[in-house]
Amino acid sequence: MDIFSSWLSKQKQAGQLRSLTPVIRATDGRINLAETGKALLDFSSNDYLALSLHPEVIAESHRYLDQAGCGAGAARLMSGDLKLYHNLEEKIARLKGKEAALLFGSGYMTNSGVIPALAGRHDVIFSDRLNHASIYDGCRLARAKLHRFHHNDLNHLEKLLRRHRGTGQALIVVESIYSMDGDFCPLRELAALKKRYDCLLMVDEAHATGLYGANGSGLIEEEGVTDLIDIAMGTFGKALGSYGAYIAASQNMVDYLINRARSFIYSTALPPAVIGASTAAVDIIQTEPKQRHELHKKARLFKNTLKKEGLDNLGPSQIIPVLVGDSDRAMTMASKLRKEGIFATAIRPPTVPPGTARLRFSITLHLSNDNILRCARLLLQTLKL
Numbered sequence: 001m002d003i004f005s006s007w008l009s010k011q012k013q014a015g016q017l018r019s020l021t022p023v024i025r026a027t028d029g030r031i032n033l034a035e036t037g038k039a040l041l042d043f044s045s046n047d048y049l050a051l052s053l054h055p056e057v058i059a060e061s062h063r064y065l066d067q068a069g070c071g072a073g074a075a076r077l078m079s080g081d082l083k084l085y086h087n088l089e090e091k092i093a094r095l096k097g098k099e100a101a102l103l104f105g106s107g108y109m110t111n112s113g114v115i116p117a118l119a120g121r122h123d124v125i126f127s128d129r130l131n132h133a134s135i136y137d138g139c140r141l142a143r144a145k146l147h148r149f150h151h152n153d154l155n156h157l158e159k160l161l162r163r164h165r166g167t168g169q170a171l172i173v174v175e176s177i178y179s180m181d182g183d184f185c186p187l188r189e190l191a192a193l194k195k196r197y198d199c200l201l202m203v204d205e206a207h208a209t210g211l212y213g214a215n216g217s218g219l220i221e222e223e224g225v226t227d228l229i230d231i232a233m234g235t236f237g238k239a240l241g242s243y244g245a246y247i248a249a250s251q252n253m254v255d256y257l258i259n260r261a262r263s264f265i266y267s268t269a270l271p272p273a274v275i276g277a278s279t280a281a282v283d284i285i286q287t288e289p290k291q292r293h294e295l296h297k298k299a300r301l302f303k304n305t306l307k308k309e310g311l312d313n314l315g316p317s318q319i320i321p322v323l324v325g326d327s328d329r330a331m332t333m334a335s336k337l338r339k340e341g342i343f344a345t346a347i348r349p350p351t352v353p354p355g356t357a358r359l360r361f362s363i364t365l366h367l368s369n370d371n372i373l374r375c376a377r378l379l380l381q382t383l384k385l
């Protein structure tokens with residue numbers, strides 16, 4: 001047996017083998033299992049506002065494709081710096097209330113490229129324990145001294161700052177809405193700390209962009225802390241229904257990152273069709289706040305139905321964790337729900353702390369109120385078994 005098959009069978013025995021589930025997506029956002037054709041309600045999608053299927057997003061994507069072709073043909077610093085990237089960057093800068101913005105290939109590439117550009121071997125990074133893997137990988141590439149503070153625990157962060165701030169560059173990295181628990185970062189208190197200890201503050205708004213703030217800019221806007229955030233990061237792959245990512249910051253910071261962020265420098269620019277979709281989506285979140293209000297209403301419907309039956313700690317957002325405790329039980333429940341036509345994911349250790357395995361539901365505008373209620377009822381039944 002080669003080392004790969006022995007590794008795979010070990011993972012399988014431990015119930016930890018991940019595998020792919022091919023699905024076919026209908027034009028109304030429903031998904032069907034490719035193998036059996038079984039219809040599933042998708043409670044796992046980040047396409048919160050259903051913008052991936054919005055007619056204007058699709059039309060603008062077509063237009064860009066027709067005008068500029070399938071691929072950029074080069075990195076931005078070579079001959080690939082199409083004017084259309086600058087249009088989108090200006091829009092993003094305005095949306096986020098910053099001087100400038102810079103596009104990256106994906107959120108993963110943003111975090112893994114920006115963090116090492118900001119902190120090096122002689123610097124220090126303070127990172128929330130529940131931060132996304134792309135942030136963690138960025139920290140490792142940076143080779144800076146890494147201090148991870150307990151999730152959302154600013155007392156712990158301050159203790160670490162007092163002890164380890166040092167005299168070099170110090171960077172604090174957080175998410176504004178955490179992808180596993182759907183909870184908010186206390187941005188105002190954090191901004192005060194950052195100021196007191198003279199650190200750079202980077203906030204990942206992957207799950208907040210499009211959904212919070214008067215203009216849909218994110219939680220930074222909603223909390224009124226724009227000026228205290230040095231680097232606001234966000235993605236187009238979630239609520240904006242497209243692909244790619246960005247940071248918004250000062251013009252100096254952007255000019256610096258154009259020169260220093262390796263994932264920006266050494267990678268082909270995003271395809272025009274993707275930029276068309278993102279550009280239309282940014283316009284829509286600013287002009288159609290009704291959609292995010294509708295989404296929050298749907299999330300409340302789901303949570304209130306569960307709360308009436310005694311469930312709690314369901315979080316403040318459209319990402320809803322339902323604590324199950326035991327890993328095996330979470331897996332069994334997820335597969336039972338799958339049989340009933342509900343696609344939700346079981347999140348287990350080591351992704352979350354031991355004993356806190358959970359089912360994670362995300363609410364999108366693809367889901368009708370009837371289907372949300374149906375899911376809540378099925379979930380309550382499964383919990384009682």
Ligand SMILES: *Cc1c(COP(=O)(O)O)cnc(C)c1O
Binds near residue numbers: 106111236
């Ligand atoms: C999804 C996600 C990313 C990665 O973004 P992609 O564009 O999918 O690569 C980064 N950070 C957080 C918090 C995310 O949830």
